[in-house]
Amino acid sequence: MIIRRLQPTLEYLLDNYPAVALLGPRQAGKTTLALDIAAQQPAIYLDLESTADQAKLHNAELYLSEHRDKLVILDEVQRAPNLFQNLRGLIDQGRREGLRNGRFLLLGSASIELLQQSSETLAGRISYLELTPFDVLELAAEQTETLWLRGGFPDSVLAGNDAVSLKWRQDFIRTYLERDIPQLGPRIPAETLRRFWSMLAHNQGELLNAAKLAAALGVDGKTVARYLDLLVDLLLVRRLKPWHNNSGKRLVKSPKTYVRDSGIAHALLGIGDKETLLGHPVCGRSWEGFVIENCLSVAPPHSEAHFYRSSAGAECDLVLTFPDQTTWAIEVKRSSAPNPQKGFYFAQDDIQPAASFVVYPGTETYSVADGVKAIGLAALLKLIAGKNEH
Structure with a gap:
């Protein structure tokens, strides 16, 4: 247990x-x-x-x-x-x-x-x-990569092998589309909603382009908004809003979207094992979504999450504002030698965070620049969870 x-x-x-x-x-x-x-x-x-x-x-x-x-x-x-x-x-x-x-x-x-x-x-x-599915702090450290591949739903991550896990997630998706969602209200064709959900998985961590999605589905923009609202309300998709301040800079206004459970995203994309995942174009953005969901899972209640992007090229994957109004800037890299781009440092100048981190798949914590630390996911989650105690 x-x-x-x-x-x-x-x-x-x-x-x-x-x-x-x-x-x-x-x-x-x-x-x-x-x-x-x-x-x-x-x-x-x-x-x-x-x-x-x-x-x-x-x-x-x-x-x-x-x-x-x-x-x-x-x-x-x-x-x-x-x-x-x-x-x-x-x-x-x-x-x-x-x-x-x-x-x-x-x-x-x-x-x-x-x-x-x-x-x-x-x-x-x-x-x-x-209650979210399992996060990294609830399982053994060596299970992190499995958790990323299979997602955090107990029956998926604890399955006997990858094939059984994938089958469980495919059945989970089918049950939601064919039974659960139709019970919630207006009839939405299951196949259309599956295509929309799969498109969001393909566009994991990208800015929402409702017009592009609407054109691909053959529906109007209002219908796309309704589909997205439904998946957000069911706690299956996250709509991450852009961070704004009063600096007068031109900032991106569209939200980013993530299929919240990485395992469900992988099932929608037909990714069943680690090798396939590492070779897939969505790999880096999937890791980004996985890190963000874990951070928000352990963050204190009433914490606020945004991303930051300006027209001048400043960019930060996650801006986490805690209830005490301190802000952390978090960049996500799927690399054993994480080096933030210039855009992250520009974002730091704009946001003025209390702490800045680059999350990578390793376990060592070290400084990569003045005020910026490279850190493993489990170590970062412990720091965030510690904010609950203050």
């Missing part, structure tokens, strides 16, 4: 809030983590995709009030939007009876869906937490 780094945070929030929403893509390990916590206390688990469990909630207020002394875990809660009003009444009633915290653990695999439904009805009563 791999202990999830987020578990102590989740336990703390349950001790201090009546309801906690644990968000994350399907198969990231939300249910496993929730059941692990449930084993430590009186709890009941309801899967809202199960017909039997849906029937129990036919009179939700009555059923849930009978279990007021237990932690109630509601899985795939975005399937029952009408439930949030009931939860509000039960939480308020419980508060009057002295039951203030640890009442409900809500598991959801669609972020905005859940936030829109609960933000108004449960304001002040709920805390949100995102």
